[in-house]
Amino acid sequence: MKVYWYYYKQILPVNLAITTALSLVFIDLFYVVFISFGFFLSVFLHSYFYKHAKYIYCNLGFSSGQIVLGTFFINLVIGSVFIPLLWL
Amino acid sequence: MAVKEIFGDSIEFRYRNQYSLLSGVFINCKQGEVVALLGRNGCGKSTLLKILFGIVHPKNGFVSINNRRYKRGYMSKELCYLPQHSFLPTYKTVSQMIYFMVDKKEDRERIAADTVLDKVLSSKIADLSVGEKRYLELTLLLARQATFYLLDEPFSGVSPYLKEKIQQVIQDNCGQKGFIISDHHYNSVLDISTRILLLQNGGCRSIVNKKDLEYFYVPEGTFDD
Numbered sequence: 032m033k034v035y036w037y038y039y040k041q042i043l044p045v046n047l048a049i050t051t052a053l054s055l056v057f058i059d060l061f062y063v064v065f066i067s068f069g070f071f072l073s074v075f076l077h078s079y080f081y082k083h084a085k086y087i088y089c090n091l092g093f094s095s096g097q098i099v100l101g102t103f104f105i106n107l108v109i110g111s112v113f114i115p116l117l118w119l
Numbered sequence: 120m121a122v123k124e125i126f127g128d129s130i131e132f133r134y135r136n137q138y139s140l141l142s143g144v145f146i147n148c149k150q151g152e153v154v155a156l157l158g159r160n161g162c163g164k165s166t167l168l169k170i171l172f173g174i175v176h177p178k179n180g181f182v183s184i185n186n187r188r189y190k191r192g193y194m195s196k197e198l199c200y201l202p203q204h205s206f207l208p209t210y211k212t213v214s215q216m217i218y219f220m221v222d223k224k225e226d227r228e229r230i231a232a233d234t235v236l237d238k239v240l241s242s243k244i245a246d247l248s249v250g251e252k253r254y255l256e257l258t259l260l261l262a263r264q265a266t267f268y269l270l271d272e273p274f275s276g277v278s279p280y281l282k283e284k285i286q287q288v289i290q291d292n293c294g295q296k297g298f299i300i301s302d303h304h305y306n307s308v309l310d311i312s313t314r315i316l317l318l319q320n321g322g323c324r325s326i327v328n329k330k331d332l333e334y335f336y337v338p339e340g341t342f343d344d
Binding site: 033037041081083084085086087089090091092094 | 172173174191193194195196199200202204205206207208219220260263
């Protein structure tokens, strides 16, 4: 769990920035963008700019697919719990 | 207890639209061995290590770790790989990386008390010298419970003092672990190796003694006394 959380903390600020920027145009889609497009774009940007970071996870015994999938679910849970609070 | 072993057999590999880089390579390493993997630039040493680690997939051949075949060797958690380029995030501090990558508290304390690393614990990775980065990466990997270590140019850009420290760390661990080390600083590798392999023309040639290297790899007279 520590490994997934570590990766998640790295992509979260990028995801939030992308989601916020897109939400200025599509305000109703904040949640959808946060859990899908924003997440995957931040994963892509992270892998593009930190190419060698994958060796950390591989040396810990995790594949890139496992990390992205695990982090996707963390993002889904966090998005589902906290984003509705913004609308309260 | 059976001796653990990693081997790659019949490994064939070519990059797209290129000549065959590896053609039927066999390479093995047992627990307690330090295998020196030598070869000229572009002969496929790094690619072979990546294939063993499982992040590059060969056209043919397989990798077996403790008699079990793996497509991705790293998933066995028996393998660690030190790539040519630093893989630690530059914005993190040394102590943050120790905390993240080392599970046991006593191992963390041991690493934090290391004579090289204790001075740079609060420094960011970006502020470390090349040698300090290599030493930190190797130390972090050795704290893992893996048996086999694939080291790609561990001595490259490293000062003589840290070179000796890296050699010492490898020798201290080689009783329980196996190492395959590829480096152009062949003297540093040969000093600690128990076996020498030369990657040449797509295959691995076993080198019995240093003098044989003069036929295939280094200039004649290199090992004259």
